[in-house]
Amino acid sequence: MEYSANIEMQFTEAGPLPERMRAAAEAGFDAVEFWRWEDTDVPALAAAARELDVQIALFATDWSIAVADPAERARFTASVDGAIRAAGLLGARQIVVSLGPDLGLPRESLVDELSAALRVVAPRAHDAGVTLLLEPVNTRVDHPGSALSSTADAREILARVDHPALRLLFDVYHSAAQGEDVAQELRRSRDLIDYVQLADSPGRHEPGTGEIDWMQVATVVREIGYTGRIGLEFSPLADSATALAQARTVWEKAWAGSIR
Template sequence: MYQLAPNIDLLFTEAGDAPDRVRAAAAAGFNAVEMWGPTGKDIPALKEALEETGVQLTAQLAEPRMQFMIPPKDHAPFYTGLDAGVEVAQQLGCSRIVVGSGTGFGGRKRQDQLDELIEIFTRGVAHIEGSGITLVLEPVNIRVDHPGALLDRTSEAVYVAKGVNSPNFGILYDLYHSTVEGEDVAAELANAGDLVKYVQVADAPGRGEPGSGSIDWPARFADLRNSGYTGPIGLEYYPTIDSAKSVRRIQELVAGR
């Protein structure tokens, strides 16, 4: 049985602000949530809601969003942002920070840019050494949601993670992005192995709740189980119905019903 973590920037928005969304998720039977970046959130109030409900924060995004490959390539804000992000993550008991590749630069070979990502994230892991935080790199689809992103292939995220070669660095496998890119889910998970440190889901097309699109969810959850992944699953989708109703279907799917 997977631990499911609704994204509080997308789900339970009818409950109010972030702390009240945590409480609504808890009331709906969840013991975990995820979120995007901490900017704009009342962190002390969010911490209080997490502690009050016993809900775990499984992941947050790194800020600011970086364009690593676009000249003049000033990476200093990334490392400064990591310091701030780690401080928030530690306050909230969150063990993962999600990082991205930014936009690719058309004037350079792709391989050179992937190798530069290895250098950037190797330094990033060293920068936060001892924090207890794992960085997870997310490849995203360029066909619908993130045109121009450098990292749109799971296999290349695996390449970067292998290059960083740290137990505190891995990949976020987003089944929605992978499906939109036309990847073979079972093959990608097998290739990634234990480098998968976090998983997110949404249906395709549309990025709504499971059941709103055409993904074969029983088959995909079987792929996930067969891969050996046992960590949490982030519910990062745009609900087409009431949040509480939208999560029931995925709770049933994960339970094998």
């Protein structure tokens, strides 16, 4: 099982991201995630990754851009182009494409505009050998007004754009916090998922601290054939190393118990 630690939410006491990466490596992680590349000293992080032999599993584009606004299309494209260049320096192969606010648009118009913007950038990512990930994020707790909050809308956009460089990040916490049936959405998205992230709900802390049925989730993840990396994107209640060890234990027990 391959994991990644999220060095935006974990090891914050260590200081800047390169030092958080070092702390994650010392805790046994060979891969990490971070958020906006625009806020990051990319060369310094790339140097630390090489020194520590740690992979950058994924990072995100600028979430302040209203991608559904045609007037913001050039800014969005420039952000993705910059992210692709950053990925080249970092050795990353997956980028979360943040879609910004919904602007109060009706669903059909919103999906149309988001799809149009993504049609422009998907071929650019493909040419660079990078996959762009759509991540639905909940509007009930963490991201009110987000342009992409449901897994169903993500599937609709993926179907409309229909490009191999555009795939789905399934965040179990966001799906649960949005009130979705997590197992059902995982099954419906089985051929689209390129990355899975875990946190418990409510609270967005380490698995085992909330109400999510991890045995059920692991059973469905196994059922749909997902064998990729598991991103541990949560705010730890315990110290980071302890919380991450707990998360791995909870998931691996659920995974083992899901074998019939």
